[in-house]
Amino acid sequence: xxxxxxxxxxxxxxxxxxxxxxxxxxxxxxxxxxxxxxxxxxxxxxxxxxxxxxxxxxxxxxxxxxxxxxxxxxxxxxxxxxxxxxxxxxxxxxxxxxxxxxxxxxxxxxxxxxxxxxxxxxxxxxxxxxxxxxxxxxxxxxxxxxxxxxxxxxxxxxxxxxxxxxxxxxxxxxxxxxxxxxxxxxxxxxxxxxxxxxxxxxxxxxxxxxxxxxxxxxxxxxxxxxxxxxxxxxxxxxxxxxxxxxxxxxxxxxxxxxxxxxxxxxxxxxxxxxxxxxxxxxxxxxxxxxxxxxxxxxxxxxxxxxxxxxxxxxxxxxxxxxxxxxxxxxxxxxxxxxxxxxxxxxxxxxxxxxxxxxxxxxxxxxxxxxxxxxxxxxxxxxxxxxxxxxxxxxxxxxxxxxxxxxxxxxxxxxxxxxxxxxxxxxxxxxxxxxxxxxxxxxxxxxxxxxxxxxxxxxxxxxxxxxxxxxxxxxxxxxxxxxxxxxxxxxxxxxxxxxxxxxxxxxxxxxxxxxxxxxxxxxxxxxxxxxxxxxxxxxxxxxxxxxxxxxxxxxxxxxxxxxxxxxxxxxxxxxxxxxxxxxxxxxxxxxxxxxxxxxxxxxxxxxxx
Numbered sequence: 001x002x003x004x005x006x007x008x009x010x011x012x013x014x015x016x017x018x019x020x021x022x023x024x025x026x027x028x029x030x031x032x033x034x035x036x037x038x039x040x041x042x043x044x045x046x047x048x049x050x051x052x053x054x055x056x057x058x059x060x061x062x063x064x065x066x067x068x069x070x071x072x073x074x075x076x077x078x079x080x081x082x083x084x085x086x087x088x089x090x091x092x093x094x095x096x097x098x099x100x101x102x103x104x105x106x107x108x109x110x111x112x113x114x115x116x117x118x119x120x121x122x123x124x125x126x127x128x129x130x131x132x133x134x135x136x137x138x139x140x141x142x143x144x145x146x147x148x149x150x151x152x153x154x155x156x157x158x159x160x161x162x163x164x165x166x167x168x169x170x171x172x173x174x175x176x177x178x179x180x181x182x183x184x185x186x187x188x189x190x191x192x193x194x195x196x197x198x199x200x201x202x203x204x205x206x207x208x209x210x211x212x213x214x215x216x217x218x219x220x221x222x223x224x225x226x227x228x229x230x231x232x233x234x235x236x237x238x239x240x241x242x243x244x245x246x247x248x249x250x251x252x253x254x255x256x257x258x259x260x261x262x263x264x265x266x267x268x269x270x271x272x273x274x275x276x277x278x279x280x281x282x283x284x285x286x287x288x289x290x291x292x293x294x295x296x297x298x299x300x301x302x303x304x305x306x307x308x309x310x311x312x313x314x315x316x317x318x319x320x321x322x323x324x325x326x327x328x329x330x331x332x333x334x335x336x337x338x339x340x341x342x343x344x345x346x347x348x349x350x351x352x353x354x355x356x357x358x359x360x361x362x363x364x365x366x367x368x369x370x371x372x373x374x375x376x377x378x379x380x381x382x383x384x385x386x387x388x389x390x391x392x393x394x395x396x397x398x399x400x401x402x403x404x405x406x407x408x409x410x411x412x413x414x415x416x417x418x419x420x421x422x423x424x425x426x427x428x429x430x431x432x433x434x435x436x437x438x439x440x441x442x443x444x445x446x447x448x449x450x451x452x453x454x455x456x457x458x459x460x461x462x463x464x465x466x467x468x469x470x471x472x473x474x475x476x477x478x479x480x481x482x483x484x485x486x487x488x489x490x491x492x493x494x495x496x497x498x499x500x501x502x503x504x505x506x507x508x509x510x511x512x513x514x515x516x517x518x519x520x521x522x523x524x525x526x527x528x529x530x531x532x533x534x535x536x537x538x539x540x541x542x543x544x545x546x547x548x549x550x551x552x553x554x555x556x557x558x559x560x561x562x563x564x565x566x567x568x569x570x571x572x573x574x575x576x577x578x579x580x581x582x583x584x585x586x587x588x589x590x591x592x593x594x595x596x597x598x599x600x601x602x603x604x605x606x607x608x
Contacts, residue, residue, distance in 0.1 A: 022047070022050070022051045022054065022077070022078055022081045023047075024047065024081070024085070025040075025043040025044060025046070025047045036089070041089065044085055044089060045089070047085060048082060048085055048086065048089075051078055051081050051082055051085075052082065054078055055075065055078045055079065055082070058071060058074055058075045058078060059075070062075060108141065111141060111142050111143030111144070111145045112142070112145045113141075114138050114141040114142040114143075114145075115142050115145050115146060115147045115148060115175075116147070116148045117135065117138055117139075117147055117148065117149045117150070117167070118134075118135075118138070119150040119151075119152075120135075120149070120150065120151045120152070120163060120167075121151075121152050121153065122151070122152070122153040122155070122158045122161050122163065122164070123153070123155060123161070124163075127161075127162070128161065128162060128163045131163060132162060132163060132166065135163060135166055135167075136166065139166070139170055142173075144173065145173070146173050146174070146175030146199045146201075147170065147173050147174060147175060148174075148175060148176035148177075148178075149167055149174060149176070149177055149178070150178040150179075151163075151164065151167065151178070151179055151180075151181075152179070152180035152181070152206075153180070153181055153182070153185070155182075156182040156184055156185060156210075157185070158181055158182070158185050159181075159185050159188045159189055159192070160188075168189075168192045168193060171192070171193040171196050171197060172196050172197070172198050172199060173199055174193075174197060174199060174200050175199050175200065175201050175202070176201065176202045177200060177202070177203050177204070178204045179204070179205055179206070180205075180206040180208075181206075181207070181208065182207075182208045182210065183207050183208065183209055183210070183215045183217070183233075183236060184210075184215075186205070186207060186217045186219060187215065187216070187217060187219070189219040190218055190219040192219075193219055193220075194218065194219055194221065194222060195222050197220060197222065197223040197226075198223075198224065198225065199225060200220070200223040200225055200226050201225050201226065201227055201228065202226075202227070202228040202229075203220060203223075203226060203228065203229050203230070203240070204229075204230040204231075205217075205229075205230070205231045205232070205233070205238075206231075206232045206233070207231065207232070207233035207234075207236055209233065209234050209235075209236070214237070215236045215237065216236070216237040216239065217236055217237070217238050217239065218239040220238075220239070220240050221239040221240060221241070222241070223240065223241060224241070224244075226240060226241055226244055226245070227244060227245060227246050227247065228245070228246070228247040228248075229245055229247070229248050229249070229257070230248075230249035230250075231249070231250055231251070231252070231256055231257070232250075232251040232252075233251075233252055233256060234252060234253045234254070235252060235253055235254040235255075235256065236256060237256075238256050238257060240257070242257060242260040242261055242264050242265055243264045243265055243266070244265070244267070245261060245265045245267070245268055246265075246267045246268055246269050246270070246292070247268070247269065247270040248261045248265070248268060248270070248271055248272070249270075249272040249273075250272070250273050250274070250275070251274045251275070252274075252275050252277070253275060253276050253277055254275070254277050255275070255277065258273055258310070259285060262285060262288060262290070262310070262313075262314070263285070263286070263288065265290075266290070266291075266292070267292055268290060268292060268293055269292045269293055269294050269295070269318075270293070270294070270295045271293055271295070271296050271297070272295075272296075272297035272298075273297070273298055273299070273310070274297075274298075274299035274301070275299070275300060275301070275302070276301045276302050277300075277302060285309055285310060285313040286313065287313050287314075287315070288313060288314055288315070289314075289315040289316075289317070290314060290315070290316055291317055291318060292318055293314075293316045293318060293319060294318050294319060294320045294321060295319075295320065295321040295322075296314075296316065296319060296321070296322050296323070297321075297322075297323040297324075298310060298311070298323065298324050298325070298326070299323075299324075299325040300325060300326045300327075300328075301325070311324070311334045311335065311338055312334060312337070312338075314338065314342075315338075315341050315342050316338070316342045316344055317342050317343055317344055318344065319338075319339075319342055319344040319346060320344070320345065320346065320347050320348060321346075321347065321348040322335070322338075322346060322348065322349050322350070323348075323349075323350040323351075323374075324350070324351055324352070324353070325351075325352040325353070326352075326353055327353060327354050328353070329354060329356070331351070331353045331354075331356075332353075332356055332359040332360075332362060332363060335351070335363060336362065336363060336366050339366050339367060340366065345369045346367045346369060346370060347369055347370060347371045347372065348370075348371065348372040348373075349363070349367060349370055349372070349373050349374070350373075350374035350375070350403075351363070351374070351375045351376070352375070352376045352405070353376070354377075355376075355377040355379060357379055357381060358379070358381050358382060358385070359382075360373075360375055360378060360379075360382045361381070361382050361385040361395065364385075364386075364395050364396040364399075365395060367396070368396070368397065368398070369398055370396050370398060370399055371398050371399060371400050371401065372399075372400065372401040372402075373396065373399060373401070373402050373403070374402075374403040374404075374405075375403075375404060375405070376404070376405035376406075377405070377406070377407070378404045378406070378410070380410060380412060383410055383412050383413060383416055384412065384416070386399075386416050386420070387415070387416045387419045387420075388416075388419040388420045388422075388427050389419070394420070394427045397427050399427075399429065400429060400430040400431065401429070401430060401431045401432075401433075402429055402431070402432050402433070403431075403432075403433040403434075403435065404432075404433070404434050404435070405435045405436075406434055406435070406436060406441075406445065407436070407437065407441065408441075408445070409434075409444065409445030409446075409448040409449055411448055411449065413432075413434075413449065414449060414568065417429060417432060417568075417579060417581075421581055421582075421583075428581070429579070429581075431578070431579075432578070432579035433572075433576060433577070433578050433579075434576070434577040434578075435575060435576050436575045436576070436577075437575065438575060439574040439575055441575070442571065442574065442575045442576065442577060443521070443571075445577060446569050446571065446577055447518075447519060449568070449569050449577070450515070450518065450566075450567065450568070450569055451515065451566075452515045452518050452519040453519075454515075455513075455515055455516055455519050459516065460516060460519055460520070463516055463519070463520045463522065464519070464520045466502060466505060466506060466520070466522065467520045467521065467522045467525055469498075469502055470499070470502045470503075470506075470522075470525060471525060473495050473498050473499050473502065474499070474529065476495050499545060503545065503548050503549075503552075506522070506526075506552055507548070507551075507552065511556065511559060513559075514556075514559045514560050514562070514563035515563070517556055517559070517560065518563075523553060523556055523560065523597070523598065524598055524599070524602060526549045526552050526553050527549075527553055527598055529545060529546065529549035530546060530547075530549035530550040530553060532546065560597050561593065561597075564587065564593060564596060564597070565582075567580065567596050567597070568580050568581070570586070570595060570596050570599060570600070571599030571600065571602045572599065572600045572601065573600070573601050573602070574601075574602055580596055
């Protein structure tokens with residue numbers, strides 16, 4: 001029999017308390033999750049009962065001698081004994097508690113774990129009074145290690161807030177900084193942090209402009225470790241050590257750091273510029289070779305401003321990933337010139353521009369190492385050039401991922417894809433994605449590509465009418481009514497009856513071809529009805545719509561599965577189609593087959 005271990009904080013009293021401590025009947029159980037037998041339970045209950053009697057006596061002694069510290073320590077020890085042994089009876093995971101304590105000790109031993117400050121949004125409800133102690137503790141536990149901060153505010157004067165001032169005291173430890181503030185707050189920061197940002201590595205700024213003006217932000221002008229910058233602002237003069245950067249992202253209506261980065265940042269490897277500028281960058285950029293740039297993203301949203309001056313001025317021998325959005329009619333020629341001039345091995349290319357006949361084919365001819373291509377408005381001629389013909393070298397032989405933004409479907413896509421998958425050479429596409437602007441366009445395109453548009457029109461109209469009527473009644477049911485309770489009750493009775501009629505119609509009809517089910521999407525509606533919560537449907541036991549919806553889907557499942565080998569396009573979301581090749585692993589799993597048949601995240605009932 002071992003005596004109960006005294007907590008460390010009571011160690012100095014061990015000699016005076018050892019004669020009067022509770023004795024554990026089996027102390028090993030307090031360090032185990034093993035199931036107790038009846039004898040062990042009985043002995044522990046007896047020990048608890050005796051300890052509780054002793055505690056009652058100690059309470060009386062404390063009342064008599066409230067200043068006696070020895071009695072109080074004995075009381076604490078008995079309480080600890082009771083908690084430990086009652087926990088054994090309750091089956092609480094003692095081991096987990098011990099492990100958690102150890103993890104806490106580890107966490108407190110490694111200050112770098114506390115280097116991420118929780119995101120802060122000012123002002124707070126209580127002016128941050130409750131958060132300040134939390135922040136102080138995090139900053140204390142992080143020691144002298146670098147910290148990451150994320151602070152935002154919709155009001156000006158945020159810098160004067162107590163929380164911000166507390167963070168400023170540790171600005172020499174800032175490593176990753178994300179700030180969303182009014183421009184004058186950034187200016188106010190200068191006096192507090194300039195010359196003190198010795199650890200700053202990554203900076204992301206969202207600058208709100210109250211009105212037009214010539215604003216200068218120089219708080220971050222001296223930061224010897226700064227390498228990554230992202231800024232989102234209309235226009236502002238930003239002073240930072242441009243020559244040090246290796247990653248730069250800008251969203252603006254003008255040019256904040258574009259010229260500086262491309263002119264003096266020889267180590268830059270990632271450059272992204274998105275703008276709605278009304279004035280083009282002309283005459284400011286001189287021809288420049290940037291040997292380290294691997295990623296270049298350019299988005300010009302103003303149709304009257306073109307980005308050709310940037311593309312024409314650069315030579316990028318290490319370029320791998322290129323994304324360009326522009327309405328410039330010479331864009332294709334400029335991109336071809338860039339790749340030839342740079343002699344780069346381009347692997348990823350994304351273009352959003354005006355449709356140019358065979359423009360994309362020309363680009364693909366000059367980018368033989370391309371593995372991923374995203375574009376809009378692929379013309380029929382471009383699609384045909386992707387066809388694989390035996391004995392003739394394929395266009396884009398290494399292309400594996402193709403994403404096309406379309407307005408109308410192209411039936412020729414099926415033949416092109418089949419040709420690339422059937423060749424002896426490895427020119428098959430791993431992923432082909434079609435993106436549309438609306439759900440209606442996406443569904444119509446799927447019908448064309450899957451051949452559902454060849455259904456008998458009269459029959460398709462009838463089945464489509466069943467689906468529309470069913471959906472209408474379900475919408476009527478879930479739509480709140482402002483009528484009185486009697487009128488509402490009568491409407492609900494009518495809706496329930498009409499739903500019953502529609503269900504009986506579907507239950508009595510035998511589909512001869514799965515394409516009529518797909519064309520009407522009635523299976524998707526029924527699947528959603530079957531998944532609705534019980535309260536979302538009429539609570540009339542005789543109708544049992546939820547179970548009947550499940551039964552209809554089960555009834556149609558064999559027909560849908562038998563049609564699966566003919567299916568090659570899967571809905572993913574309401575506006576996206578993905579090609580499913582015959583070799584896809586989706587065809588060999590229950591979940592995959594379900595996704596091909598019903599789509600992924602496509603909805604069904606339009607309650608909007």
